[in-house]
Amino acid sequence: MGKKRYSVFAVAREAVRHHTGWDRAWASPEPRKKYDVIIIGAGGHGLATAYYLGRNFGITNVAVLEKGWLGGGNTGRNTTIIRSNYLQDPSAAIYEKSRSLYETLSQELNMNIMFSPRGVIMLAQTEHERRGYQRTAHANALQGITTEFIGPARVKELVPIINIDGPRYPVLGGLWQARGGTARHDAVAWGYARACSEMGIHVIQKCEVTGIRRDDGGKVAGVDTSRGSIDCDKLGIVVAGHSGVLAQMAGFRLPIESVALQALVSEPIKPCMDVVVMANTVHGYMSQSDKGEMVIGGGADGYNNYTQRGSFHHVEETVRALVETFPIVSRLKMLRQWGGIVDMTGDRSPIISKTPLAGCFINCGWGTGGFKAIPGSGWGFAEMIAKGHSPLTDAFGLERFREGRFIDESVAAGVAH
Amino acid sequence: MLILECPNCGVMAEEAELVPGGEAHLKRFGPESSDADFEGYLFQRENPRGVHFERWRHAHGCGKWFHAARCTQTLEVFATYPAQTTAPPQDIRDAISAKRPGWTWREIR
Numbered sequence: 001m002g003k004k005r006y007s008v009f010a011v012a013r014e015a016v017r018h019h020t021g022w023d024r025a026w027a028s029p030e031p032r033k034k035y036d037v038i039i040i041g042a043g044g045h046g047l048a049t050a051y052y053l054g055r056n057f058g059i060t061n062v063a064v065l066e067k068g069w070l071g072g073g074n075t076g077r078n079t080t081i082i083r084s085n086y087l088q089d090p091s092a093a094i095y096e097k098s099r100s101l102y103e104t105l106s107q108e109l110n111m112n113i114m115f116s117p118r119g120v121i122m123l124a125q126t127e128h129e130r131r132g133y134q135r136t137a138h139a140n141a142l143q144g145i146t147t148e149f150i151g152p153a154r155v156k157e158l159v160p161i162i163n164i165d166g167p168r169y170p171v172l173g174g175l176w177q178a179r180g181g182t183a184r185h186d187a188v189a190w191g192y193a194r195a196c197s198e199m200g201i202h203v204i205q206k207c208e209v210t211g212i213r214r215d216d217g218g219k220v221a222g223v224d225t226s227r228g229s230i231d232c233d234k235l236g237i238v239v240a241g242h243s244g245v246l247a248q249m250a251g252f253r254l255p256i257e258s259v260a261l262q263a264l265v266s267e268p269i270k271p272c273m274d275v276v277v278m279a280n281t282v283h284g285y286m287s288q289s290d291k292g293e294m295v296i297g298g299g300a301d302g303y304n305n306y307t308q309r310g311s312f313h314h315v316e317e318t319v320r321a322l323v324e325t326f327p328i329v330s331r332l333k334m335l336r337q338w339g340g341i342v343d344m345t346g347d348r349s350p351i352i353s354k355t356p357l358a359g360c361f362i363n364c365g366w367g368t369g370g371f372k373a374i375p376g377s378g379w380g381f382a383e384m385i386a387k388g389h390s391p392l393t394d395a396f397g398l399e400r401f402r403e404g405r406f407i408d409e410s411v412a413a414g415v416a417h
Numbered sequence: 418m419l420i421l422e423c424p425n426c427g428v429m430a431e432e433a434e435l436v437p438g439g440e441a442h443l444k445r446f447g448p449e450s451s452d453a454d455f456e457g458y459l460f461q462r463e464n465p466r467g468v469h470f471e472r473w474r475h476a477h478g479c480g481k482w483f484h485a486a487r488c489t490q491t492l493e494v495f496a497t498y499p500a501q502t503t504a505p506p507q508d509i510r511d512a513i514s515a516k517r518p519g520w521t522w523r524e525i526r
Binding site: 302304346402 | 418419432433436437439452453456457459460461462463464465466469471489490491492
């Protein structure tokens with residue numbers, strides 16, 4: 001379609017034309033009768049999958065179906081943290097692929113995703129955690145990921161507002177990844193959608209999948225949607241918290257439970273913290289947005305629900321613990337609080353897999369840490385859909401539960417993920 | 418905040434007083450069972466958007482286990498019932514049917 005590129009010259013040109021010349025960033029086409037590939041879910045992971053199908057494999061007869069609006073689920077509800085300091089080799093590989101793709105994503109998509117590699121510290125506040133992170137730092141050294149275990153003095157230097165000798169939760173050190181950071185979550189979804197649209201991939205919003213059809217041979221044949229029935233050769237399910245609902249339509253079960261994870265932001269204040277700090281012992285993590293708000297991530301509910309709102313006693317828990325570590329936040333007013341539905345697996349690692357339904361693939365189980373994985377997950381899942389398997393995702397198959405090959409990140413990642 | 422009535426001690430207990438115990442009425446499969454059954458028992462979980470049955474423990478109260486029938490979409494609590502049963506009682510199923518016609522959960526309806 002030859003969209004106009006975004007650049008400083010485009011901004012200058014539009015400034016003198018009263019911004020009358022901007023195109024729509026992506027098209028809103030009517031669905032075709034049939035596509036080569038249908039992706040269910042236009043969040044970050046779904047759009048990235050479609051993008052890399054087109055970019056890496058030339059498959060552009062693709063539709064991305066979204067029941068709500070683009071990036072309106074967890075993509076727009078997370079705390080935007082990007083890091084790759086995982087313990088296990090398969091996780092480190094896919095998260096590091098992802099993090100490295102983020103580095104150049106703005107240029108590649110011609111959309112400023114505001115990737116800010118400001119550094120991520122995961123605080124060690126118990127002796128157990130300190131040993132755990134030292135182990136992770138050693139593992140990362142073997143995996144070729146640059147992380148470092150730092151002592152309390154260096155933590156204080158990086159985060160002047162921190163209280164390192166709090167009586168209950170003293171800071172014993174931290175796992176420091178200097179090239180971790182944050183990005184603008186909406187822009188990631190918008191950037192991928194715009195790039196997909198430019199390649200001729202259909203991004204179809206307000207199109208809820210209500211059923212999955214199979215042909216006589218038991219292979220996937222298409223989907224029924226709120227905008228009619230659409231045929232496809234291959235189907236990718238990328239719906240995070242609602243994976244269980246879609247799996248039920250496709251006729252298989254998943255080792256996944258959906259819970260609400262919540263976050264909140266404070267009123268904007270002057271710049272006071274230029275890194276991301278995660279405190280997993282107390283289930284809280286915090287960064288300062290470009291607007292000056294302190295973005296705070298909290299814990300997940302312990303029981304299944306789809307309410308997308310979270311609960312106040314979890315907010316209280318999170319804030320109570322953060323106040324000791326960051327005394328400065330004690331007088332802050334909190335502006336907004338929200339929740340997203342995350343899909344938790346038993347080993348806290350994702351499922352990127354073929355399914356019992358032939359031609360149907362699933363990418364889910366990212367739990368509390370999906371945003372950081374968007375480019376890598378899309379890259380690997382696209383390869384799996386196009387070629388049947390991908391070295392990046394081979395270890396994340398559904399069969400790992402039956403075979404006992406867990407990728408156990410529950411200890412390394414804790415709840416803040 | 419979720420409030421459940423503990424059928425053991427009769428207290429209307431707030432979420433913070435309770436500990437969730439996951440899916441209810443799991444059938445245990447041991448060493449003699451098939452791989453599929455064992456995998457199902459260990460890992461596969463019902464994850465409905467709607468009617469769900471769960472185990473809960475009144476941890477900061479009487480300390481005893483019980484069951485709850487809930488809607489995961491609206492957080493409506495249909496009923497709580499004692500732990501000493503392998504399926505939801507019929508009167509609770511009927512009460513749910515009145516509110517959510519056509520509901521199913523595993524093979525139960």
